[in-house]
Every structure is written in C-alpha cells, then in structure tokens.
Amino acid sequence: MSPGRFLSAVRLQEAKRLLLSTSLSVTEISHKVGYSSVGTFSSRFKSSVGLSPSAYRELRGFAASIPVDIQRPATRSISVHGEVFQQDAGAGEGTVFVGLFPDTIPQGRPACCTVLERPGPFRLDNVPEGDWYLLAQSVVPGEEHVIGNAPPTVAAHGPITVRHGHIIGPLRIGLRPMRTLDPPVLLALLDVRRGALSAAAS
Structure with missing residues (x-):
C-alpha cells in the first residue's frame, strides 16, 4: 500500500x-x-465506509447491512472456506465479520462476506474471479453497543487468486489486536449488536 x-x-x-x-x-x-x-470528503467517506458522514453519526458507527459489489459477476462454483481463530487464547469470542476485498484496507463493498457469532468455520460462496484479500474483524465482547472503546481484533490473508472451478481452502486466519501501523478498518461495522435485528423489525 502506498503512503x-x-x-x-x-x-x-x-x-x-x-x-x-x-x-x-x-x-x-x-x-x-x-x-x-x-x-469531496462526503463522497470519499461514503464510498469507503458505506454510509454518509451524517448517517454514520446517526447510527453510531453501525450499518444495518453491508452490500456486496454487484458489479463483479459471481461464479457459483467458486467457494472460499476456512476457519477464523483467536491468536490469544484468553481473548473473548465476539461476533466476527469476514469478507473478501480487492485491497488490504477493509473499505467499500466486499466481493462477498459473512458474519459469524464467534470465531470458527466460515464459508464464502459465489466468489467472483480475481485476486482478493480475506479480511476479518471481531466486535469486542461486551462492547458491541459502542464503537471505539477498545482496539478491534483483526486478521488478514492474501492475496488469494480465485479462478473458475476451484474451491479455495481450507484457510486459517488468526485474530489479533489491531496495531498502530495496520490499515484502518474503514467499513462501518454491521449492526450485530444483541437485539438489533429484532428492534429493527419492530
């Protein structure tokens, strides 16, 4: 990544x-x-974070959904699978977002993604052909209600070259505390807080 x-x-x-x-x-x-x-700021912010600055503030940093990049046609026979684990055995097991991105920065729309209740096995289906980075972030247990209380745990693997007819995996990626020189996680977190979905439906 360039400076x-x-x-x-x-x-x-x-x-x-x-x-x-x-x-x-x-x-x-x-x-x-x-x-x-x-x-320019608002346009750049929305394309990277997934929400406008005003919406990001109103929703306290959480997105109701994370749309995938529909401009890239998916190939149904391609899957990426593996396991996300905590490198620190004493760390809590919070909700985990896993996605494929064209770059090392989790920003914009992922090619595909999933949300796990806790670290463990994952599977991404209908992956478009191309070179991708597998990026994961865990919501800190007990801190799901607010962004920024503690550094997130993150994981990365790649680049992964995806070609038609190949199943990629199994891959193992370890979550660790975010470091100062790690690329920032720009994508707004999916709202996976306890009760969020039921509250939205009511």
Missing part, C-alpha cells in the same frame, strides 16, 4: 472518530482532517 493511500485511510478513520466523539459539524470535520471540499 498516500495509507494517509487517506488514516484521515477517514479520524473523521469516523470525530463524528462519534464530538459535536463538530460534517463541514468542520472535513476541514479538520484535511479536506478543502466537504463534497
């Missing part, structure tokens, strides 16, 4: 933090993280 792209991701991550922790306006935040145009 410029890493810096851009760090700026958007700081914008996410400011949206949730301050009462600054979207315009003020866009200038604070280095954008001269609030329109």
